[in-house]
Amino acid sequence: MSGAEEETKRVSRRHFLKGSLALPLALTVAGGLLTVPSLRRADARGFYLRPPGALAEKCFLGACIRCGKCVQACPYRAIRLAETDAGVAIGTPFIIAREEPCQLCTDLPCIKSCPSGALDKGVTEVEKVRMGTAVIIDRENCLSIRGLRCEVCYRNCPLIDRAITIEPRHNPRTGVHTIMEPVVHRDKCVGCGICEKSCVREQPVIVVQRTPLPQQDAYEF
Amino acid sequence: MALSRRDFLKASAAAAALAAATGGRLGATDVHAAEGGIRWGKAPCRFCGTGCGVLVGVKDGRIVATKGDPAAPVNKGLNCIKGYFLSKVLYGKDRLTKPLIRKGNKMVEASWDEAMDLIASKFRESIAKHGPDSVAMFGSGQWTVFEGYAAAKLFKAGIGTNNIEPNARFCMASAVTGFMTTFNSDEPMGCYDDLDLGDTYFLWGANMAECHPVLFSRLIDNRLKNPKVKIIDFGTRFTRTSQMADKYIRFNPQTDLALLNAIAHIIVRDRLYDENFIRKHVVFKKGKTNIGYGLEDKFKFADDPKPMTFDEYREFLKPYTPEYVSKLSGVPAKTIEEVARLYADKSRKVNSLWTMGFNQHVRGTWVNNLVYNVHLLTGKICKPGENPMSLTGQPSACGTAREVGTFTHRLPADMVVMNEEHRKKAAEIWGVPAEKIPAKPTYHATEMFRALDRGDIKVLWVQVTNPFQSAPNLSRYRKGARKGGDRFIIVSDIYPTRSTELADVVLPSASWVEKEGFFGNAERRGQQWFKMVEPPGEARNDLWQTMELARRLGHGNLFPYKYVEKEMFEEYRKFTLGQGKDLAPYEAYTKARGLRWPVVNGKETLWRYTEGYDPYVKAGEGVKFYKNKPNDYKAVIWARPYEPAAEAPDRQYPFWLCTGRVLEQWHTGTMTGRVPELKRAYGGAVCEIHPEDAKRLKVKHGDKVRVTSRRGSIVLTADLRGRGKAEKGNVFVAFFDENKMINELCIDAYCPISGEPDYKKCAVKLEKA
Known part of the structure; x- marks a missing residue:
């Protein structure tokens, strides 16, 4: 349980940093390629897991009226509100996946409950939700990649054989x-x-990170 | 104790040396670890029947780490996720550390003396008042060989009752009766090497990907290396195994009987069989039909085998045309034809693998017979890479329950109590008069719990298992256990369970490497380990518990050993020598990473009945089913018809319910449930429903749904996205969850020949809850 406490602490720190730094999106995308440690650190902490249907972060922060309706609508209590240490993001809904992830309710009650459009009502199917992207961030410590029969992430994936194969x-x-x-x-x-x-x-x-933006080039394969 | 400790030290030194010799990398880890004060010893994994070898790291009297044993041939250093967390299964916060005695509704701590005195007095009283058949032992395929042997010896040769059964009756009994009726000797001819050497694999009712994870990984690797390899999964539910198979063939529950007969029909019709093999090695037989389902108490059945000719067998197969069976099973006739041709293809090395889908079946023995029929017709048996293989679910279902013979009707090494010669031999080795061992089997597991409910059994001791969660039609037997009167229940376990809550005395047990042990896995491999840590508190070995009862009942003379485990093993070994089931001397197992019996002149046997591998088969004999003396050393092809399930869906209960396992949890979850990581990975049982059925019921993924059978009702979360995909008209629920005991819904119908209940088929209805 100390792990959970640590997690909360880490997230609080994350709120603080987020509030004070407000990094541009492009920097986040480029983050994987950058080697400057300070930037990488800030980049990794810049990402909040928002409820399903959330607009792009900047728009979301502008649109969300901090009413807490989505928190009430979530049957799994996965959605929580950022506290006073979150700076401009105070009162915004977010999810700590490691503690209680989004269970992806078929009828997406959080989106339905949102009065402001910060959660996009156009998202009506769970397959259309884009909260972020799961990434295996530590291959060396992944038991499956080490040959053990784990694959717990795969078998628990609600889009098994599609999102994870x-x-x-x-x-x-x-x-x-x-x-x-x-x-x-x-x-x-x-x-x-x-x-x-x-x-x-x-x-x-395996953790959820901000979905990298597509990058165009001329190759078709 | 001193001796075994010393041996442990020796063995861990040997283990380190072996690891160092076999793989540079792990050898280096060992040296490094030794510097950290961790001592490593070898043991088989505590969970399924695969028998993976692990190295157990001990520091300051505590298990601090485990790792797959790179020197173990079964797994070569790998484990599944359960095995990965072995170091945690013994250290749940609620380990039982003191004997508990029921005082009214409370369990009160007591000394071992008080507890054992009470137990002994209840045994004595009951035996004096109601005879020896009023006391019983319900044990386990997780018993070590020593524990099972001591219990069998005490009950059969000491107390003088055949009231001893293992939980293996719930999972392996049909495999046993399949082997016995076809080959007259239990356990497979093949071994895991067949997973590497074959090219065609039929899986029947086996979710190998989740239930035999490391073996499945081996099977898939064979396919990665050899493009010819085909894996065909026959099932009633789309599983992770189906996902990775080349072909998934869905069939209606119970129609596996018809499908196998249709495959045989095609093979015989088109003369695809191996005539030479049949002439040399096969006889044909038929038994009784319409054999019932054992739903009534005290149900009795005895088969009446009659010989038949190949022509008569051909006639028997006539009705099982692909067209007829297609209608019954839902499998296209064309697919049945294709499958039969694959089975018979002379250029293919064909294996069949199965688990509970076959065994937990009201015609479990028959369906085991039928798969052997196909292999016998085509001669694809007893060859490297070509065998039928029954996989097991418990670490010593084979080694203990089956080989030691801890069933009501069995004695060690394929012997049975009904046979006078067998009783004589057992009595001689056990040093008791032959009359001491009763000639009549009493109750198999389900009947044992029925007898407890009726009050015919008064005193029941449960060791290393959790029947009051795992028995079918659970409510009846849970109520029966607490009906009072003279009933007295003792449960030995390491944690509080749904069985300890019904007990009058709870005994805290030592587990796994807290004691010296010996398991036998599914490929006939016996594996030994030494005690490495002390059990917590006052917890004690079940072996000691049984011998302590023996001593208090005046049967202490049955256990005259100094180094108990070693001497007991050497005594047990006498049963096996010269029988084709030969075990090696105890000493050999302390060094080896397991040996596959028969072990003759220090050499293990990879393929039974096969010249060049099995020392019992002489040069020039090729294949010889030498254990089947009554059938002129031939195997039996059985004419076994299709007969329906005990309970099928109807208007009132329109769905089939199937139960089973998931990879992360094991059996009733008493061990895996104590590992937070595994709990987080798969915490509670859910109900898999087909999306179309769910839509009709207006149930969404994540909704609560009430599942009700004629025997019980339970509310579960509907799962429409899961790892397993229910077929239309079917639902699936895992049985590990102690808070959602699905077995309350299961029917206690069983195979009349094996006595094994059908946990895979009963009728339920669903409602949105």
Whole structure:
């Protein structure tokens, strides 16, 4: 349970940083390529997991009237309100996936309850939700990638075989077994965070991050 | 104690040396770990029947780590997620550490002396008043060989009753009767090497991806290496296994009987069989039909096998045309034809693998027979890479329950109490008069709980299992247990369970490496381990508990050992020698990462009945079913018809209910449920429903749904997105959840030959709750 406390603490810090820094989106996208430690750190902490249907972060912060209706509508109490340490984001709804992820209710009651349009009423199917994208951030600590039969994230994925699939490959270490690697598909993952919660490692090796923006080029494969 | 500790030290040194010799990387880890003060010892995993080897790291008297044993041939250093958390299963906060005695509605702490005195007095009283058949032991496929052997010896040779059964009756009994009726010897001819060597795998009622995770990983690797490999999954539910299979063939529940006969029909019709093999190695038989379902108390059945000719068998198969069976099973006739051809393809090495879908079946014995029929017709048996293989679900269902014979009718090494010669041999080894062992079997598991409910059994001791969550038609047997009167229930366990809550005495047990042990896995591999840590508080080994009762009942002479485990094993070993079930000397197992019996002259056997592998088969014999003396050393092809399930959906209860397991939790969840990570990964049972059925019922994913059978009712969360996809008209619920005991809904109909209940089929209705 100390893990959960730590998580909360970390998130509070995150609110603080978020409030004071307000990073531009482009920087977040580029973050993976940058090597300057301070920027990476700020970047990693800039992302809030918002309820389903939330507009792009800037628009969301502008549109959300901090009424708390989505919090009341969530049957799993997954949605919570940012507290006083969140700066401009105070009173905005967010989700800590590791504690209680979005369960992706079929009828999306949080979106229905939103009076301001901060949660987009055009999102009526769970498949259309884009809260973020799950990423295996720590391959070395992923038990499945190490050849153990874990794949808990995969089996718990509400879009199993679509958002996460298993890519089997030969395990050269034993010579007779398969590494069953969970692979997240960005075009299908809704970012609910159920995988992040279910990961059996002390620190989840799969977490929901901001969905990277598509980058155009001329290649068609 | 001193001896076993010393041996443990020796063994861990050997383990480190072995690891160092076999793999540089892990060897280095070991050395590093040893520097950290961690001592590593070998043991088989505590969970399923795969028998993965693990290294257990001990520091300051506590298990601090486990890892897959790279030297273990079964898993070569890997584990599933349950095995990964082995170090935590013994350290739940609520471990039982003191004996408890019921005082009214309260359980009060007591000393071992008080508890054992009370138990002994209840046994004595009941035996004096109602005879030895009024006391019983319900044990487990998780018993170590020693625990099972001691219990069987005390009950059969000491107390003089056959009232001993393992929970394996609930999971493996049909596999046993399948083996016995077809080959006259229990357990498979093949081994896990077949997973590497074959190219065609039929899975029947087995969710290997979740229930035998490490073996499945091995099977898939075979396919990665060899593009010829095909995996065909026959099932009534789309599972993670189906997802990875080349083909998933959905069939209506119970129609596996018809499908296998249709496959045989095509093989015989088109003369795809191996005539030479049949002539040399096969006889044909038929048994009784319309054999009932065991729903009435004291149901009795005895088969009446009659020989038949190949032509008569051909006639028997006539009605099972692909067209007829297609209508019955829902499988297209064309698919049945294709499957039959794959089975018979001379260029293919064909294996069948099955688990509970076959065994927990009101015709479980028959369906086991029928899959052997196909392998016997095609001669695809007893060859490397070509075998039928029954997978097991408990770590020593084979080693203890089946090989030691802790069933009411069994004695060690394939012997039975009904046979005078067998009783004589057992009595001689046990040092008791032959008359001491009763010649009549009493109750198999379900009947045992019925007898407790009726009051025919007064005193019941439950060890290493949780029947008051795992029995079918649970409500009846839970109520029966607390009916009072002379009933007295003792439960030995490591945690409070749904069974300890019904007990009059709860005994705190030692588990796994808190004691010296021996398990036997599904491929006949016996694996030994030493005690590595002390059990917590006053918890004690079940073996000690049984011997302590024996001593107090005046049967202490049955256990005259100094180094109990070793001497007991050497005594048990005498049953196996010369029987084709030969075990190695105890010493050999302390060093090896398991050995597959028969072990003759220090050499294990990979393929039974096979020349060049099995020392009992002479040069030039090729294949010999040498255990089947009554059938002239031939295997039996059985004419077993399709017969319907005990209870099928109707207007009132329109859905099939199937129960089973998930990867993260094991059995009734008493161990895995204590691991927070596993609980987080899969916390509670849900009800898998087909989306179309759900729509009709106006149930959405995540809604509460009431599932009701004629026996019980339960509210569950509807799951429409899960890892398992229910077929239309079917629902599936896992049975591990102690707060949602689905077995209250299950019917206690069983296979009349094996006595194993059908947990896979009963009728339920669904309502939005």
